[in-house]
Amino acid sequence: MSSPSELRTARLLLRRWRETDHAPFAALNADPMVMEYFPDRLTRAESDELIARIEAGFAARGYGLWAVEIRETGEFVGFTGLAVPSFTAHFTPAVEVGWRLARSAWGKGYATEAALASIAFGFRDASLEEIVSFTSATNVRSRAVMERIGMTHDQADDFDHPELDETDPLRPHVLYRTRG
Numbered sequence: 001m002s003s004p005s006e007l008r009t010a011r012l013l014l015r016r017w018r019e020t021d022h023a024p025f026a027a028l029n030a031d032p033m034v035m036e037y038f039p040d041r042l043t044r045a046e047s048d049e050l051i052a053r054i055e056a057g058f059a060a061r062g063y064g065l066w067a068v069e070i071r072e073t074g075e076f077v078g079f080t081g082l083a084v085p086s087f088t089a090h091f092t093p094a095v096e097v098g099w100r101l102a103r104s105a106w107g108k109g110y111a112t113e114a115a116l117a118s119i120a121f122g123f124r125d126a127s128l129e130e131i132v133s134f135t136s137a138t139n140v141r142s143r144a145v146m147e148r149i150g151m152t153h154d155q156a157d158d159f160d161h162p163e164l165d166e167t168d169p170l171r172p173h174v175l176y177r178t179r180g
Ligand SMILES: CC(C)(COP(=O)(O)OP(=O)(O)OC[C@H]1O[C@@H](n2cnc3c(N)ncnc32)[C@H](O)[C@@H]1OP(=O)(O)O)[C@@H](O)C(=O)NCCC(=O)NCCS
Pocket: 033, 034, 035, 037, 098, 099, 100, 101, 102, 105, 106, 107, 108, 109, 110, 111, 112, 113, 134, 135, 136, 139, 141, 142, 145
């Protein structure tokens, strides 16, 4: 059985964050491949601060970016879940589904499995009507997850991320949508 703060899939446990997640989360946030499509890698302090913001979101909304654990081993591998974008764009206010996994956990379908559970929670338990996802246009792996979970892309929704500099190659973003 799933409770609002915990979701189970065939291979994964999506749960609230624990103290023991801080070190492995900082390690993946410092990995240049994991952070290739973000403006900067994160320091340990920034990584810890991100966990604190995520946990504050859970307290406020009852959902958020869940810590993802492999059920068989108990290993923490990153996050997947629902978040509220803090910037303003043509599609906000909105709830997005997002993911960030350690490289060792890529290529196994974990992001897709966790994302499907997250959006099912969003529609069924959080009564959302629509969930979006966005990323830099060049982030092929992330776009592939969006497509695998059945999200649709309309070029008319593409946008320049307002928090990135006009000369930043990461600025052009794609938006995907799905409705419950
Ligand atoms: C985006 C990210 C989560 C995608 O990871 P991923 O491993 O490519 O995606 P999935 O977990 O869905 O796995 C799919 C892959 O596993 C393979 N796979 C293996 N076993 C599988 C299974 N049982 N079920 C489904 N897919 C499986 C698929 O064939 C696919 O492989 P492919 O990439 O060679 O086609 C990962 O690249 C990441 O964390 N990137 C850094 C953070 C980031 O950019 N986040 C998004 C910012 S908006």
